[in-house]
Amino acid sequence: xxxxxxxxxxxxxxxxxxxxxxxxxxxxxxxxxxxxxxxxxxxxxxxxxxxxxxxxxxxxxxxxxxxxxxxxxxxxxxxxxxxxxxxxxxxxxxxxxxxxxxxxxxxxxxxxxxxxxxxxxxxxxxxxxxxxxxxxxxxxxxxxxxxxxxxxxxxxxxxxxxxxxxxxxxxxxxxxxxxxxxxxxxxxxxxxxxxxxxxxxxxxxxxxxxxxxxxxxxxxxxxxxxxxxxxxxxxxxxxxxxxxxxxxxxxxxxxxxxxxxxxxxxxxxxxxxxxxxxxxxxxxxxxxxxxxxxxxxxxxxxxxxxxxxxxxxxxxxxxxxxxxxxxxxxxxxxxxxxxxxxxxxxxxxxxxxxxxxxxxxxxxxxxxxxxxxxxxxxxxxxxxxxxxxxxxxxxxxxxxxxxxxxxxxxxxxxxxxxxxxxxxxxxxxxxxxxxxxxxxxxxxxxxxxxxxxxxxxxxxxxxxxxxxxxxxxxxxxxxxxxxxxxxxxxxxxxxxxxxxxxxxxxxxxxxxxxxxxxxxxxxxxxxxxxxxxxxxxxxxxxxxxxxxxxxxxxxxxxxxxxxxxxxxxxxx
Ligand SMILES: Nc1nc2c(ncn2[C@@H]2O[C@H](COP(=O)(O)OP(=O)(O)OP(=O)(O)O)[C@@H](O)[C@H]2O)c(=O)[nH]1
Ligand SMILES: [Mg+2]
Numbered sequence: 019x020x021x022x023x024x025x026x027x028x029x030x031x032x033x034x035x036x037x038x039x040x041x042x043x044x045x046x047x048x049x050x051x052x053x054x055x056x057x058x059x060x061x062x063x064x065x066x067x068x069x070x071x072x073x074x075x076x077x078x079x080x081x082x083x084x085x086x087x088x089x090x091x092x093x094x095x096x097x098x099x100x101x102x103x104x105x106x107x108x109x110x111x112x113x114x115x116x117x118x119x120x121x122x123x124x125x126x127x128x129x130x131x132x133x134x135x136x137x138x139x140x141x142x143x144x145x146x147x148x149x150x151x152x153x154x155x156x157x158x159x160x161x162x163x164x165x166x167x168x169x170x171x172x173x174x175x176x177x178x179x180x181x182x183x184x185x186x187x188x189x190x191x192x193x194x195x196x197x198x199x200x201x202x203x204x205x206x207x208x209x210x211x212x213x214x215x216x217x218x219x220x221x222x223x224x225x226x227x228x229x230x231x232x233x234x235x236x237x238x239x240x241x242x243x244x245x246x247x248x249x250x251x252x253x254x255x256x257x258x259x260x261x262x263x264x265x266x267x268x269x270x271x272x273x274x275x276x277x278x279x280x281x282x283x284x285x286x287x288x289x290x291x292x293x294x295x296x297x298x299x300x301x302x303x304x305x306x307x308x309x310x311x312x313x314x315x316x317x318x319x320x321x322x323x324x325x326x327x328x329x330x331x332x333x334x335x336x337x338x339x340x341x342x343x344x345x346x347x348x349x350x351x352x353x354x355x356x357x358x359x360x361x362x363x364x365x366x367x368x369x370x371x372x373x374x375x376x377x378x379x380x381x382x383x384x385x386x387x388x389x390x391x392x393x394x395x396x397x398x399x400x401x402x403x404x405x406x407x408x409x410x411x412x413x414x415x416x417x418x419x420x421x422x423x424x425x426x427x428x429x430x431x432x433x434x435x436x437x438x439x440x441x442x443x444x445x446x447x448x449x450x451x452x453x454x455x456x457x458x459x460x461x462x463x464x465x466x467x468x469x470x471x472x473x474x475x476x477x478x479x480x481x482x483x484x485x486x487x488x489x490x491x492x493x494x495x496x497x498x499x500x501x502x503x504x505x506x507x508x509x510x511x512x513x514x515x516x517x518x519x520x521x522x523x524x525x526x527x528x529x530x531x532x533x534x535x536x537x538x539x540x541x542x543x544x545x546x547x548x549x550x551x552x553x554x555x556x557x558x559x560x561x562x563x564x565x566x567x568x569x570x571x572x573x574x575x576x577x578x579x580x581x582x583x584x585x586x587x588x589x590x
Pocket of ligand 1: 082085089101102107149211
């Protein structure tokens with residue numbers, strides 16, 4: 019049934035890859051220890067899957083004197099392990115092999131050099147390990163047990179009637195390994211030392227303790243290595259597991275789930291306590307309370323999330339100033355181009371407001387997007403817009419923090435920190451980038467409207483007419499002065515032509531100049547508005563590239579992490 023259920027979910031391979039991906043994505047965000055543990059599990063799973071899958075490695079583990087070596091010998095059908103009276107007796111693991119062909123590399127990987135062939139013909143494919151005592155006074159024993167408990171396919175916990183309730187066993191091993199219940203057996207040995215009616219009571223008590231450990235379904239077998247009582251049942255259960263050849267995958271599956279749960283707990287911990295490895299991991303399809311993938315980020319990146327930031331950047335970068343300079347510059351140049359020729363030259367003594375900001379000049383216009391050296395950036399990319407004030411810079415800072423804060427809403431602690439950090443990841447370049455964007459945006463602010471040339475030509479024509487009139491009148495005046503006969507004087511109605519030319523020319527010149535000014539004023543306003551829009555678009559692009567994009571990447575990383583974790587925990 020379990021096998022069937024597993025088939026519905028993702029394959030072990032998929033889950034291992036997902037775990038590895040989750041570890042990679044969590045790297046630098048989650049506690050190093052959880053990431054390393056997840057990587058180690060993935061690596062271990064890969065290694066085990068690459069070794070003999072026809073063999074099932076079962077380890078006899080338990081306290082000293084519980085009878086591990088005695089059971090090992092009884093199962094193997096010969097005295098392979100020393101059974102002593104001095105405790106502890108077994109100091110290194112040894113293996114008994116039932117049809118051990120091809121199991122060499124597996125035992126090399128387990129680093130168990132002492133190997134024997136079991137005499138018992140049944141149980142082909144079983145590799146039985148006799149372990150040292152887990153609660154040993156010798157550190158090397160404990161280390162050996164811990165090492166192998168992590169690697170074997172099947173765990174057979176051997177307890178005796180005196181010490182089955184030992185806290186060390188339950189708290190240090192059984193409870194944290196609750197997720198591994200599918201690859202666990204508990205053997206109550208030495209039942210020959212109990213009166214028959216006490217055996218059942220003892221087993222019942224042990225079962226209750228196991229239930230408390232989260233191991234309700236784990237088979238409990240009462241046996242005696244000495245009398246052979248219950249040994250047939252143990253052999254049968256072991257035989258079934260070996261024949262199914264599924265323990266290795268179940269073990270790795272439980273390992274992957276545990277590591278994923280541990281990563282998830284590290285995510286939700288937010289600096290708090292990280293639950294012990296594997297705790298609660300085996301509750302396969304359950305979801306962690308109050309945390310986890312189903313919760314997800316609260317808001318993520320809303321559309322206008324950086325509105326405040328863009329406004330602060332615009333202010334700090336002096337956009338209102340530039341916009342005003344564009345309007346003024348336009349009017350200034352319009353006057354120079356279309357003003358009354360008599361007075362327009364005066365304008366040339368005044369500086370162009372736009373050029374004063376080093377905007378709209380050719381140097382800035384050759385928009386090189388990325389400048390190779392900072393030196394170049396100084397020359398080409400810089401405007402002379404006055405730098406941001408302390409207040410404006412503080413406003414940018416605040417707005418930047420707001421973006422991070424808003425994007426981080428609803429995320430688990432470490433990811434929220436990562437998102438906040440991502441929002442500020444380019445904080446130092448931000449103002450420079452905005453300044454450069456402004457320098458390269460105000461491109462058409464100095465383009466001359468075509469009507470300026472036409473009006474200019476008209477102005478000179480009118481000016482020429484005025485000059486002609488003046489000259490004509492001058493000649494007439496001179497002739498009169500010299501008392502020469504007056505030539506005939508053509509008139510337009512009652513007014514003589516030279517007067518018409520002079521006065522009309524002057525009047526027309528001034529009128530055209532005034533009209534042009536009005537048009538230039540309107541044009542400047544329109545151009546300023548357009549420039550403002552272009553600058554705001556450029557600033558939005560910078561904000562998007564340097565602030566939102568990193569935030570988006572981090573949010574995406576979190577989403578992928580969550581997805582990978584679900585997959586690793588087979589929650590899909
Ligand atoms: N009465 C009884 N005694 C047993 C049984 N199994 C083992 N013993 C005795 O318990 C003692 C310890 O047995 P071992 O097999 O060495 O125990 P162990 O778990 O390997 O101990 P360490 O190697 O020290 O961890 C020995 O004196 C055994 O003879 C059993 O089923 N009944
Ligand atoms: Mg022993």
